[in-house]
Amino acid sequence: NAGVTQTPKFQVLKTGQSMTLQCAQDMNHEYMSWYRQDPGMGLRLIHYSVGAGITDQGEVPNGYNVSRSTTEDFPLRLLSAAPSQTSVYFCASSYLGPTDTQYFGPGTRLTVL
């Protein structure tokens, strides 16, 4: 049981490049979400999904897209990277939603130059 896995662990992009951060969970959780953590800030919700085929925007969705074609996978796409997207990104999953225990991946540290 691997829990929540994220790849890559580190990534450096140039402004304007695109990339996909991968997230997968093997716990059959319906709810998955992406957060970003910036220095001195708490985690902020980017996008979330309540099940396969259903996604919605969080509090800071601009510049990011998501899809949920399977229960297991929830990739986050940066469309055209900007320095403001330099952050640590965490994927999380849970059975029911925000009130349920969230299981977090180890994070992806992204730097945009």
Place this chain on the structure above:
Amino acid sequence: DQQVKQNSPSLSVQEGRISILNCDYTNSMFDYFLWYKKYPAEGPTFLISISSIKDKNEDGRFTVFLNKSAKHLSLHIVPSQPGDSAVYFCAAPVPFQGGSEKLVFGKGTKLTVNP
């Protein structure tokens, strides 16, 4: 505007003593709170939670106290151990769009337990 506030960025205590981490919230309608613990280069992990129908919840060395009138909760760690050194986040589910909820986090408190 922060709905969940942790006003102490850091806390340092001696091994064996009590650690008290504080969290304030803005909305008296919030009815459930969680604490997450985060080690460097790892994702947060769930530590303990409390519902507003209780004023205390205990799990081993960890106890969370809720003071609804003050809109304040605190996490007590007794006795503190060096392995408790981590960043602790207070969080609460709050109403979001379309009848959904989202989890809002405080900025975190970095706890250092000195041997």
